[in-house]
Amino acid sequence: MLKATKIRIYPTTEQAAFLNRQFGAVRFCYNTGLRIISHRYQRHGQSLSAKHDIKKLLPVAKTSRKYGWLKEADSMALQQTCLNLDHAFQRFFDPKQKAGYPRFKSKRGKQSSYHCVGVKAGDDWIKVPKLGPIRARMHRKVEGRLKSITLTRTASGKHYASLLFDTEQAAPEPIQSVEGNKVIGLDMGLSHLAIDSNGRKIANPRFLKRAQQNLKRKQQALSRTKKGSANRAKARLLVAKAHERVANARHDFQHKLSRQIVDDNQAVIVETLKVGNMMKNARLAKHIGDASWYGLITKLDDKAREQGKYLVKIDPWFASSKTCHVCHHKRDAMPLNVRSWECPACHTQHDRDINAALNIKHQGIIQLKAEGLSVSAHGGLRKSGTSPAAA
Ligand SMILES: [Zn+2]
Numbered sequence: 001m002l003k004a005t006k007i008r009i010y011p012t013t014e015q016a017a018f019l020n021r022q023f024g025a026v027r028f029c030y031n032t033g034l035r036i037i038s039h040r041y042q043r044h045g046q047s048l049s050a051k052h053d054i055k056k057l058l059p060v061a062k063t064s065r066k067y068g069w070l071k072e073a074d075s076m077a078l079q080q081t082c083l084n085l086d087h088a089f090q091r092f093f094d095p096k097q098k099a100g101y102p103r104f105k106s107k108r109g110k111q112s113s114y115h116c117v118g119v120k121a122g123d124d125w126i127k128v129p130k131l132g133p134i135r136a137r138m139h140r141k142v143e144g145r146l147k148s149i150t151l152t153r154t155a156s157g158k159h160y161a162s163l164l165f166d167t168e169q170a171a172p173e174p175i176q177s178v179e180g181n182k183v184i185g186l187d188m189g190l191s192h193l194a195i196d197s198n199g200r201k202i203a204n205p206r207f208l209k210r211a212q213q214n215l216k217r218k219q220q221a222l223s224r225t226k227k228g229s230a231n232r233a234k235a236r237l238l239v240a241k242a243h244e245r246v247a248n249a250r251h252d253f254q255h256k257l258s259r260q261i262v263d264d265n266q267a268v269i270v271e272t273l274k275v276g277n278m279m280k281n282a283r284l285a286k287h288i289g290d291a292s293w294y295g296l297i298t299k300l301d302d303k304a305r306e307q308g309k310y311l312v313k314i315d316p317w318f319a320s321s322k323t324c325h326v327c328h329h330k331r332d333a334m335p336l337n338v339r340s341w342e343c344p345a346c347h348t349q350h351d352r353d354i355n356a357a358l359n360i361k362h363q364g365i366i367q368l369k370a371e372g373l374s375v376s377a378h379g380g381l382r383k384s385g386t387s388p389a390a391a
Contacts, residue, residue, distance in 0.1 A: 001166075001167045001169055001170065001171045001306070002147070002164060002165065002166055002167070003142055003144065003164075003165045003167055004162060004163065004164050004165075005140065005142050005162070005163050005165070006160055006161070006162045006163075007126075007136050007137055007138055007139065007160065007161055007163065008136070008137050008158065008159070008160055009126060009134050009135065009136045009137075009151070009159045009160060009161045010134070010135040010136070010137075010159070011134045011135075011159055012135075015131060015132070015134055016159070018130070018131055019113070019131075019151065019153065019159065020153075021069075021072060021073065022073050022074065022077065022113050022151075023111035023112070023113055023151075023153060024107070025069070025070050025072070025073035025077070025078060026073070026077050026078060026081045026111075026112070026113045027081075027105045027107060027111065028070070029054075029058070029070070029078045029081045029082065030081045030082075030084065030085050030104075030105050031104045031105055033050050033054040033057075033081075033082055033085045034050075034085060034102055034104060035104075036048065036054065036057075037050060037054065037085075037089070049086065050082050050083070050085035050086040050089060051082060051083055051086040054082050054085065055079055055082040055083075058070070058075070058078055058079065058082070072130070073130075074113070074115050074117075074128065074129040074130055076114065076115055076116050076117050076129075077113045077114050077115055080114040080116075081114075085102060088102035089102060108155065108236075109155055110152060110153065110154055110155055111152065111153045112150055112151065112152040112153075113150070113151045113152075114148060114149075114150045114151075115128040115129060115148060115149045115150070115151070116147065116148040116149075117129065119146055119148060119149045120146065121136070121138075121146050121149070121163055123138060124136055124137065124138060126149055126161050126163070128149055128151065134159075134161075136161060142163070142165045142167075143165070143167060144165035144166050144167040144168055144169075145165065145166045145168060146163060146164070146165055147164045147165065147166050148163075148164045149161050149162070149163055149164075150162040150164075154240070154244055155240035155243065155244070156237060156240040156241045156244055158244070171305065171306070171308070172306070172307060172308035173308055174308045174309075174310070175266055175308050175309060175310070175373075176373060176374065177373065177374040177375075177376065178266045178267050178310070178368060178373055178374070178375045178376070179266060179375075179376050180365070180375055180376045180377050182264075182265045182266040182267065183265065183266065183267045183268075183269065183361055183364060183365055183368075183375065184196050184197055184198065184261065184264075184265045184267070184268055184269065184361065185197035185269045185270075185357040185358060185359070185360035185361025185362070185363075185364060186261075186268060186269065186270050186271075186357060186360065187271065187320065187353050187354075187356040187357040187360055188270075188271065188293045191203075191353075192204075192353070193257075193293075193296070194293075194296070195353035195354055195356070195357050196261075196357055197269075197354070197357040197358045197360070197361040199351075199354050201353070202257065204253070205249075205253055207249055208246070208249045208250055208253060211242070211245045211246045211249050212246055214242050214245070215239070215242040215243060215245075215246050218235070218238045218239045218242045219239055219242075221235050221238070222235040222236060222238070222239050250292055250295065251295070254292070254295050254296045254299050255299060257296065258296060258299040258300045258303050259303060261300060262300060262303040262304050262307060262309060265309070266309050266310065267304075267309060267310040267311075267312060267364065267365075267368060267375075268300050268304060268309075268310070268311050268312070269312045269314060269360050269361050269363065269364025269365075269367075270297055270300070270311065270312070270313055270314065270360065271313070271314045271316060271318070271320060271360055272297065272313040272314065272315075272316065297311070297313075310368065310373075312364040312367050312368060314360055314363050314364060314367070318359070318360075318363055320356040320357075320359040320360050320363070321334045321352060321355070321356045322334045323355075323359050324343035324345065324346060324348060324350065324355070325350075325355050325358040325359045325362065326343065326346050326348045327343060327345050327346040327348075329343055329344065329345035329346065331344075334352070338352060339351070339352050340352060
């Protein structure tokens with residue numbers, strides 16, 4: 001089983017300067033590869049592959065006088081960036097992912113570099129090729145064989161290392177019979193981060209909202225500064241720091257929430273892809289971006305897998321909001337401002353989001369059974385009307 005951990009590292013001034021060149025070399029290879037591929041296609045209609053054609057250029061470039069400086073960087077990192085560029089193109093060509101054309105990497109944003117040969121980690125240090133040990137803060141010991149280290153530098157200048165370990169233990173056997181009351185459906189709400197099928201509405205925490213307000217203020221301050229001025233550079237750094245605080249707060253909250261949901265349940269059912277569709281709607285995009293549904297799903301998936309539990313993703317065509325979970329009557333339309341409704345067929349009163357979460361749960365149970373698992377009875381259907389948790 002693979003386990004990842006991310007730690008803060010503290011390179012010395014010289015090490016930071018070396019890392020800066022390392023990041024620069026990685027960025028150069030990515031951007032140059034992208035430029036060559038785009039140019040070749042526009043001028044000659046030829047499709048080059050980053051994985052094959054661009055990667056092959058690396059040794060050639062290193063022997064040239066102009067690009068000889070690339071030799072100074074860890075060669076695995078440069079090869080990996082070609083693979084990353086290849087993935088970016090794969091995402092672009094995959095109609096399901098709706099990804100845009102790969103973009104150039106900026107030297108102002110987050111930098112990263114991947115190392116997988118000659119990497120080591122100790123109690124308070126890590127080691128990557130061509131550089132002495134870098135001081136690090138390990139917050140928990142991971143047992144196993146270190147497979148790779150990805151170094152990153154944030155826009156505000158902090159350095160991190162993501163360590164990937166092979167625990168050399170087999171993943172736990174997936175649970176074969178799931179208890180119905182340990183299946184939970186989650187709906188992505190607009191007013192809440194998530195609403196579960198037990199009637200619990202999970203809001204984004206206050207500290208996250210505060211961090212977001214702070215970010216907004218800093219962004220406004222940045223927009224008031226003059227282009228190219230020293231004040232603008234300062235304001236940009238403040239925005240970068242505020243951004244990082246928001247991202248850290250969100251990750252932290254999502255980790256705790258997903259840990260609790262996975263520990264308490266055996267299967268978690270979510271709706272996917274809706275995000276991609278809704279993002280097109282500019283007004284909704286902010287809410288959804290804030291809620292960062294996607295990040296939560298990824299964390300739920302990782303944690304469920306570690307315990308042999310399930311994360312089931314429901315197709316977006318499933319009309320979770322429009323269907324009555326009691327009698328399955330499907331309404332034609334369900335405008336977003338309708339928060340509660342009465343089923344015209346069975347007259348059950350529904351809270352919009354809880355009803356959706358219950359539908360998602362039942363749809364997930366159908367899918368689990370279709371995959372050959374046994375799901376025990378779940379003690380009847382819960383009413384989606386009023387519940388203490390919702391209140
Ligand atoms: Zn009904």
